[in-house]
Amino acid sequence: MTQKGNALVIGASGGLGREVYRQLLASGQYETVYGISRQITQKPSADISYFVKGAKLIELDYTKESAVADFCHGLEHQGQFTRIICCSGVLHGVTDNGVKLHPEKRLEELSADTLSAYFATNTVLPALWLRYLLPLVKGSLSADVSFFSARVGSIEDNNLGGWYGYRASKAALNMLVKTAQVEYQRRAKNVTLVCYHPGTVDTPLSEPFQNNVKPEKLFTSEFSVSRLLLHLSTVQPDKGPYFIDWDGKEIPW
Template structure:
């Protein structure tokens, strides 16, 4: 059986590190590569680690060119990069509750993290996935990025940046149908996961809907084999159900 290679982008976070662990345990891949801004203090022997600043497009391009030069095909690339809150120019960023909360500094933060950085990775990893074997390119998105499903409002920057990511995915899939017909792109909503991203908002999560990283990762990996290039792109939740774009 052919064993491709897997690459996890944003591998130092709660979900990213769990992805690396489960991919190694699956024994389905020849090599598992992990990309993060910092290297782990206790690296896993079987993992190929890469220190990359994803805010630097040159860093991303250099890594992808280096991996491509090894003449190996990646059959899975997963990007876990994203943010719901954080700090920009020493100012805290939190989801907006009303129009008056919108400001350019917060929008810069959301679009840089949730849209621009994934777009630069999308541009560069194509060369790693293109080949004779079917390959999956997964971006962690969010249900709130759905324009059709938006019934509650609020969270302007986060919603808009995730909707923009979804548009990039749709547009790229159209182009890949001409130039890299083996690649299927997936926009994945993991649910609310018990990580730093959701910590400030966990009190509002209904009982039984706060998931572990292990659960949402296993849900994703279990559904990937059934996803075909012919039906891509996909916008799926943790149950494998389609979300309207």
């Protein structure tokens, strides 16, 4: 019998994360699909997918490194993970410690608190997952680890300016992924790392910025996630890392 491997969704309660979790479960391609969320805002009874075989939804405060480490160590005997998708990220709102975030338009809007908050969520947390996931994805089966990034994180493609904290934190995420692929190719040659720009998706993250988006360019979560999974079926470890958009087109780093 062919081994299926496991899947993991980090940030499974967000607008995109819930859809990633749903589509991975619906595919039937995995032994178990783990969904990790800092706070499960919707009870399992509201979604039948939480009851299907192989579904495990777990509340975990992964802002703490020790929680990430303990969680990953606890999965090391559950079989290889062949697909991991990190959906966590922040663009605007108020952090747990009261820092108000909004995309900066001018240098005068920069502050140490907001920059730290952007980097904590968009860069540091994904980096910790990169560290502790290595033993889970290393193995005989092909595996991929994807992070929701953003086109505005491209240094070469930045012609508009603004959005300092978000741009910089996503650019740093891209660099961490690109650097980690070098080491993964030595230690886990079966693993491909991916940075994915989902386009402008109709979720709370993009809601304040949708007015200037053409209707045909405002995507549903279902569409953007299905495109990611389509492109992941073609990635190859020796050609990674990838920085691609919803259409599969390469984005300059």
